[in-house]
Amino acid sequence: MAVVLAVLDTSPRRTVSSYDGPVSDIPPDLARLRSSIDNIDAALVHLLAERFKCTQAVGELKAAEGLPPADPEREERQVARLRALAHDSGLDPRFAEAFLGFIIAEVIHHHERIAGRPEQP
């Protein structure tokens, strides 16, 4: 049994799979954390793709109905809600607000393109 275990576990640092390839040159705890970060990042990218599908549809709807691309009152409510969610989940509310601003800037850029308006310099 000990022999079998030795065969199965000759290189414990390689047991953490990662797209980084062999991870024997970094601490195993660091490799494990990076593997989790990579999984979370893949989820974030897919959620962001889904979010932009929604905002793309919003942009087309706003353009069709002649509504302005930006909606400061809606953004204010979004900021307040995300700050509260961030606080409850242990995320820095300041970062959550900056994050939303980062995304909304991109969304408005998309909406301006949909509406055919000149882009900001």
Added chain:
Amino acid sequence: MAVVLAVLDTSPRRTVSSYDGPVSDIPPDLARLRSSIDNIDAALVHLLAERFKCTQAVGELKAAEGLPPADPEREERQVARLRALAHDSGLDPRFAEAFLGFIIAEVIHHHERIAGRPEQP
């Protein structure tokens, strides 16, 4: 039966729940899209909270082992992977790269605090 349905559905625009409160003053399609965006944003905030738990642990590990806060080679691999994931999921790879840069800047800021290094001016 028709009476019951009428009672349940006297104001169809209000059937889309939203933290925005009554949504009777905006198009129902826009209210529905905003409701989805709000759900996605809540998921994003919680995933980001989890990601920063991981990077917090990475920062402590790096500080304990004397490793530098930034790791350009790892970041290069992350960018390439996220651009590929973005491409496959319909997200603009340029945005995915900017998004990662935005998060990593915050992470490095955290790591510098953990390591007790002076912050960038």
